[in-house]
Amino acid sequence: MARWEPGARERLVVAAVELFTEQGYDATTVAQIAERAGVTRSTFFRYFPDKRELLVAGQDTLSRLLTEGIADAPVGASPLEAVAAGLERASSAMGAMNRELGPRLKAAVAASAELQERDALKSVGLAAAMTTALVARGVPDPTAQLAGELGVLAFKRGYAQWSESDADEALAPYAVAALNELRKATAALG
Amino acid sequence: MARWEPGARERLVVAAVELFTEQGYDATTVAQIAERAGVTRSTFFRYFPDKRELLVAGQDTLSRLLTEGIADAPVGASPLEAVAAGLERASSAMGAMNRELGPRLKAAVAASAELQERDALKSVGLAAAMTTALVARGVPDPTAQLAGELGVLAFKRGYAQWSESDADEALAPYAVAALNELRKATAALG
Numbered sequence: 026m027a028r029w030e031p032g033a034r035e036r037l038v039v040a041a042v043e044l045f046t047e048q049g050y051d052a053t054t055v056a057q058i059a060e061r062a063g064v065t066r067s068t069f070f071r072y073f074p075d076k077r078e079l080l081v082a083g084q085d086t087l088s089r090l091l092t093e094g095i096a097d098a099p100v101g102a103s104p105l106e107a108v109a110a111g112l113e114r115a116s117s118a119m120g121a122m123n124r125e126l127g128p129r130l131k132a133a134v135a136a137s138a139e140l141q142e143r144d145a146l147k148s149v150g151l152a153a154a155m156t157t158a159l160v161a162r163g164v165p166d167p168t169a170q171l172a173g174e175l176g177v178l179a180f181k182r183g184y185a186q187w188s189e190s191d192a193d194e195a196l197a198p199y200a201v202a203a204l205n206e207l208r209k210a211t212a213a214l215g
Numbered sequence: 216m217a218r219w220e221p222g223a224r225e226r227l228v229v230a231a232v233e234l235f236t237e238q239g240y241d242a243t244t245v246a247q248i249a250e251r252a253g254v255t256r257s258t259f260f261r262y263f264p265d266k267r268e269l270l271v272a273g274q275d276t277l278s279r280l281l282t283e284g285i286a287d288a289p290v291g292a293s294p295l296e297a298v299a300a301g302l303e304r305a306s307s308a309m310g311a312m313n314r315e316l317g318p319r320l321k322a323a324v325a326a327s328a329e330l331q332e333r334d335a336l337k338s339v340g341l342a343a344a345m346t347t348a349l350v351a352r353g354v355p356d357p358t359a360q361l362a363g364e365l366g367v368l369a370f371k372r373g374y375a376q377w378s379e380s381d382a383d384e385a386l387a388p389y390a391v392a393a394l395n396e397l398r399k400a401t402a403a404l405g
Contacts, residue, residue, distance in 0.1 A: 103405020145335035167372065167393075168400040174364055175404070182357065203357075210358040211401040214365070215293020 034072045034082075035122055036062040041079050042126050045133035050076075050140055080130065080140055081147045083118065088154035090115040091176070095158035104164045104172040105208055109201050111155060112180055116197035119184070124196070127188030152177045179204035224262050224272075225312055226252040231269050232316050235323035240266075240330060270320065270330055271337045273308065278344040280305040281366070285348035294354045294362040295398055299391050301345060302370055306387035309374070314386070317378030342367045369394035 040061035044053040055076055059069045073079040094114025098107040134140045156173035164172065183200030190199070230251035234243040245266055249259045263269040284304025288297040324330045346363035354362065373390030380389070 105404045141339075142332035142336045145339045146332045148339070149331075149335045165403075167368075167397055168403045170368065171365075171397055171400050172404055174368060175361075178357075178360065178364060207357055207361055208404060210361050211404065213355075213358045214295045214362055214398060214401065 033062065033064050033068055037064065037069060037072060038079060038082060039122070039126065041076060042129045042133060045080075045137075046129050050133055050137040077139060077143055080133065081143050084147050084150060086118055087115050088151060090118055091151060092154050092158040095155060096161065098162075104159055104168055105175065105204065107159060107162060107164075108155060108172050108176040108179070109204055111158065112176060112183070112200040112204060113197045115180070116183075116195065116200050119196045124188055127184060131185075131188075148177050148181070151180070175204065175207050179207055182206075223252065223254050223258055227254065227259060227262060228269060228272060228312070229316065231266065232319045232323060235270075235327075236319050240323055240327040267329060267333055270323065271333050274337050274340060276308055277305050278341060280308055281341060282344050282348040285345060286351065288352075294349055294358055295365065295394065297349060297352060297354075298345060298362050298366040298369070299394055301348065302366060302373070302390040302394060303387045305370070306373075306385065306390050309386045313374075314378055317374060321375075321378075338367050338371070341370070365394065365397050369397055372396075 037058060041053070041058045044057055044061060053076065055069050056066055058076060058079070059066045062069075073082065091111040091114065094111035095107045097114075098110035102110065134144050152170075152173040154173075155176045156169045159169035159172055160166070180200050180203075183203035184196065186203065187194065187196045187199040227248060231243070231248045234247055234251060243266065245259050246256055248266060248269070249256045252259075263272060281301040281304065284301035285297045287304075288300035292300065324334050342360075342363040344363075345366045346359045349359035349362055350356070370390050370393075373393035374386065376393065377384065377386045377389040
């Protein structure tokens with residue numbers, strides 16, 4: 026059972042992921058999603074421009090939180106320490122709903138070329154947001170771009186591990202642990 | 216003036232990029248591209264499923280060459296040495312046409328959300344191909360994934376520098392130099 030109290034926006038996301046899983050992304054209409062969520066079509070369009078954007082909802086919020094976390098990191102923080110601060114800030118926006126829906130969302134994306142493309146663009150956008158925030162801190166290119174890419178990779182890996190874990194934990198420690206693991210792996214690149 | 220002798224496939228790519236640049240991606244039809252290239256619509260469809268795929272043409276070839284180059288690297292090669300071998304192999308497929316069209320292609324992608332998505336998915340595909348090839352060499356996760364991401368970043372950065380250079384050079388040295396630059400940047404991540 027979900028322990029969060031879903032509003033219309035959350036209900037729409039849950040309904041969409043359920044329908045995508047049951048009958049596929051292509052076969053699912055906005056009308057079906059709205060009906061399942063118990064809202065009108067016009068309520069749907071108040072929250073999302075279309076069914077595809079629904080699945081990447083929150084990208085703007087994530088980008089903003091990553092950027093703010095990186096900007097607010099202590100002056101002496103290394104690029105990856107700043108990225109870790111961004112991941113911690115962004116993780117704070119990911120609650121029980123994200124954790125519960127994660128694996129189903131992943132399955133829906135894996136089954137749809139259209140969603141894969143949108144999801145790939147989301148990753149590019151998050152990396153660019155982190156790179157820009159690092160450059161604003163004075164981190165030179167290509168270190169900033171590299172750190173931004175590591176940040177996205179860490180967020181994805183941490184999210185996957187968090188989604189698959191049994192415990193009732195926060196995302197942040199998973200994302201930061203994934204970043205540390207990637208940092209250590211750089212020593213093995215040769 | 217182009218120094219390569221274009222066949223129908225190359226003429227279609229050149230015509231498409233010209234039209235995308237002149238009038239935008241959305242306003243350009245397959246019929247217009249075929250007409251500009253001096254071929255029939257059915258010839259277009261012999262080479263490409265649609266106008267969007269035309270712009271990411273060669274992804275399968277690139278993935279194959281990256282994979283083969285990584286697989287054929289010497290047994291003792293480090294992960295990044297193997298990636299460098301993949302970049303060199305893949306660069307061999309990029310000739311004068313790619314070099315000349317690169318900047319215009321980049322402008323067309325920058326101006327179209329649909330192309331940005333397809334382009335982002337292409338990057339994900341190339342990274343996955345390299346990661347898989349590295350895992351097949353026994354490179355453990357997450358080093359393999361990290362090296363695959365660095366490979367894509369190096370290919371993109373090297374390609375951009377190559378496209379903007381004046382000299383009549385090959386892509387390979389640019390891609391390998393970009394990879395070395397990224398490798399050095401890992402030391403500054405903190």
